[in-house]
Amino acid sequence: MSTRSQLDHLRVVLVNTRNPLNIGAAARAMSNFGCFHLRVVHPYELAFREARSAVGASPLLASAEEFQSVDEAVADCTLVVGTTSVGHRELQHPVKRLEQAARLIRKRHATSRVAILFGSEKRGLSNEDLSHCHWLLRIPTREEHRSMNLGQAVAVCLYELARDPKAAASLEKHTAATAADLERINSILLDALRASGYVKSPASNSPKRRSAAPTDEKIRRLVHRLNLSSTDAELTLGILRQILWKSRSGNDPAVRPHD
Amino acid sequence: MSTRSQLDHLRVVLVNTRNPLNIGAAARAMSNFGCFHLRVVHPYELAFREARSAVGASPLLASAEEFQSVDEAVADCTLVVGTTSVGHRELQHPVKRLEQAARLIRKRHATSRVAILFGSEKRGLSNEDLSHCHWLLRIPTREEHRSMNLGQAVAVCLYELARDPKAAASLEKHTAATAADLERINSILLDALRASGYVKSPASNSPKRRSAAPTDEKIRRLVHRLNLSSTDAELTLGILRQILWKSRSGNDPAVRPHD
Numbered sequence: 068m069s070t071r072s073q074l075d076h077l078r079v080v081l082v083n084t085r086n087p088l089n090i091g092a093a094a095r096a097m098s099n100f101g102c103f104h105l106r107v108v109h110p111y112e113l114a115f116r117e118a119r120s121a122v123g124a125s126p127l128l129a130s131a132e133e134f135q136s137v138d139e140a141v142a143d144c145t146l147v148v149g150t151t152s153v154g155h156r157e158l159q160h161p162v163k164r165l166e167q168a169a170r171l172i173r174k175r176h177a178t179s180r181v182a183i184l185f186g187s188e189k190r191g192l193s194n195e196d197l198s199h200c201h202w203l204l205r206i207p208t209r210e211e212h213r214s215m216n217l218g219q220a221v222a223v224c225l226y227e228l229a230r231d232p233k234a235a236a237s238l239e240k241h242t243a244a245t246a247a248d249l250e251r252i253n254s255i256l257l258d259a260l261r262a263s264g265y266v267k268s269p270a271s272n273s274p275k276r277r278s279a280a281p282t283d284e285k286i287r288r289l290v291h292r293l294n295l296s297s298t299d300a301e302l303t304l305g306i307l308r309q310i311l312w313k314s315r316s317g318n319d320p321a322v323r324p325h326d
Numbered sequence: 327m328s329t330r331s332q333l334d335h336l337r338v339v340l341v342n343t344r345n346p347l348n349i350g351a352a353a354r355a356m357s358n359f360g361c362f363h364l365r366v367v368h369p370y371e372l373a374f375r376e377a378r379s380a381v382g383a384s385p386l387l388a389s390a391e392e393f394q395s396v397d398e399a400v401a402d403c404t405l406v407v408g409t410t411s412v413g414h415r416e417l418q419h420p421v422k423r424l425e426q427a428a429r430l431i432r433k434r435h436a437t438s439r440v441a442i443l444f445g446s447e448k449r450g451l452s453n454e455d456l457s458h459c460h461w462l463l464r465i466p467t468r469e470e471h472r473s474m475n476l477g478q479a480v481a482v483c484l485y486e487l488a489r490d491p492k493a494a495a496s497l498e499k500h501t502a503a504t505a506a507d508l509e510r511i512n513s514i515l516l517d518a519l520r521a522s523g524y525v526k527s528p529a530s531n532s533p534k535r536r537s538a539a540p541t542d543e544k545i546r547r548l549v550h551r552l553n554l555s556s557t558d559a560e561l562t563l564g565i566l567r568q569i570l571w572k573s574r575s576g577n578d579p580a581v582r583p584h585d
Contacts, residue, residue: 092475099467099474123471165485166494207488208358212382215358215481216351222478223485226424229466230486232494235425 074102074228076176079221080140082108082196083187084115091118091128092218093185098124100225105131106140106182120218137184137199144182146175149192149200150220152213159194161202168204169227176228183224188217244300252300253290255307257283262314333361333487335435338480339399341367341455342446343374350377350387351477352444357383359484364390365399365441379477396443396458403441405434408451408459409479411472418453420461427463428486435487442483447476503559511559512549514566516542521573 079097084090084107094105098121105127107115121128134140141147148168149160163171175181184200186192197203206223208215215223244252260266266282295303338356343349343366353364357380364386366374380387393399400406407427408419422430434440443459445451456462465482467474474482503511519525525541554562 092478095475096478098471099465099478101468120475122475123473164490164493166489166491170494206358206485207490207493209360212357214382216354216379216381216477218475219351219355219358219478219481222474222482226465226482226485227489230425231423231466232425234423234466235429235491 074100074176074225075104076180077102077172077228078104078106078141078144078180078182079225080106080108080137080182080184081110081217082137082140082184082192083111083190084185084217085111085188086217087112087115087118088120089188089217090115090131091120091122091124093221094118094121094124094128094131096218096222096225098127099222100229102225102228103127103130106134107131108134108137108140111187137196141182141184141199143180145179146172146181147184147200148172148181149184149197149203150186150224151191151197151203151205152208152215153191160197160200162205163202165204165206165224165227168202169224172228185217185221242297244295244297248297248300248304249287249290249295252295252303252307253283253287255304255311256290257286259307259311259314260286262311333359333435333484334363335439336361336431336487337363337365337400337403337439337441338484339365339367339396339441339443340369340476341396341399341443341451342370342449343444343476344370344447345476346371346374346377347379348447348476349374349390350379350381350383352480353377353380353383353387353390355477355481355484357386358481359488361484361487362386362389365393366390367393367396367399370446396455400441400443400458402439404438405431405440406443406459407431407440408443408456408462409445409483410450410456410462410464411467411474412450419456419459421464422461424463424465424483424486427461428483431487444476444480501556503554503556507556507559507563508546508549508554511554511562511566512542512546514563514570515549516545518566518570518573519545521570 079093079102081090081093087110090105090107090110097103097105110133116128116131118128132140151162172181172183183204184192184196186196192200204224206215206220257266338352338361340349340352346369349364349366349369356362356364369392375387375390377387391399410421431440431442442463443451443455445455451459463483465474465479516525
């Protein structure tokens with residue numbers, strides 16, 4: 068993972084989490100996206116460190132820090148962001164969509180610590196918890212089904228922070244076949260089609276000679292539309308050579324090309 | 327949720343899923359992001375429709391379609407995308423990062439059906455499953471911990487498809503206070519600071535008169551840095567008026583402003 072996606076200054080703070088499996092799932096997602104600092108504020112079950120759902124993230128879970136209050140858990144952070152799925156709280160705090168929130172978090176994260184708070188599965192963050200936040204973020208779920216699973220919400224937030232906007236625009240690493248490769252394919256394909264009888268083989272002085280051109284062009288356009296990579300062009304050439312050879316040599320299986 | 331995020335043409339295909347809780351979790355994430363068509367290819371436990379993890383998504387789970395093969399499950403789709411966390415398969419199929427994959431999926435999804443395949447928790451998609459795919463997508467997890475929880479992977483993919491790139495750039499809906507509001511705050515704050523003795527009240531013909539200016543400016547700069555909204559400016563003015571009144575009227579609690 069590139070340095071820019073390292074989330075070293077981020078603190079994921081789980082407040083009043085009920086199900087230890089969700090703490091484990093959050094830890095796994097954190098490890099997936101390179102965020103290693105988990106803080107837990109009075110979880111319902113203290114045995115969360117053994118959560119089996121933390122597949123591959125046991126060290127992260129073992130080093131999680133426990134706090135008695137949100138206050139202490141965010142004390143060293145310069146930006147504290149609460150998560151919410153509830154619309155009507157929008158009246159009390161500024162709420163930003165995750166896409167925009169991530170931009171602001173990344174900016175602050177470049178120079179100092181940022182905390183993202185996730186509330187309990189049943190009730191989310193309390194108003195008291197929210198009063199420690201600078202603003203809230205909302206994952207853009209449907210109005211009719213806003214509330215996400217906790218582990219999934221953590222995964223989505225961290226993905227948005229780790230995603231690379233440039234990757235979205237980046238061109239496919241596809242070494243396209245050259246025009247010469249395509250023309251070779253086109254020519255052998257036409258030969259194979261003639262040998263197989265799909266296209267009539269034109270006698271050079273036949274009056275039908277001119278009708279071959281549209282077929283040639285139709286085949287050439289087809290070959291171009293395939294958008295072949297240089298590797299696939301080579302593979303296709305090999306296949307066509309074999310087919311052509313077979314069509315011309317009849318059906319004797321003992322005779323092979325290059326034998 | 328806006329029409330553009332509706333994922334009507336998308337089919338989420340879970341292949342050989344072992345844990346019914348993961349099918350339920352996938353269903354919940356689908357419902358969160360407005361994708362309602364789940365397909366299941368021979369799951370290990372047939373009782374997946376009762377999965378309690380599908381919080382709020384029971385109808386979606388009830389209407390899931392079961393198939394005996396990947397072949398049948400993707401037959402009506404024009405684009406079939408496999409998900410992978412394994413790097414070395416990159417040799418056999420083109421692999422795109424989710425950010426880029428989502429762009430291509432959205433484009434095709436505008437006009438016809440697209441399937442995204444998720445493999446089993448233990449082994450992912452088999453090579454046979456992958457051979458039905460046009461290309462693969464990879465969620466950009468850390469090299470050292472690539473493998474995500476299934477429900478979280480579904481949530482992250484659907485979030486990326488539903489996210490609004492424009493929302494990332496959108497300006498905050500923050501009606502900033504006017505310069506006149508700030509100047510009123512500045513002036514009352516200075517009065518309050520003089521009344522409290524924090525700033526010395528200058529006699530108009532005192533030789534120290536000129537030293538007041540730097541303090542005024544310091545306070546004005548502070549007020550500007552607060553980046554107050556017009557609502558917060560009003561609140562702040564009210565607080566300062568009360569403090570100023572208190573400082574001037576002494577400590578008699580029975581006397582209140584506007585009484």
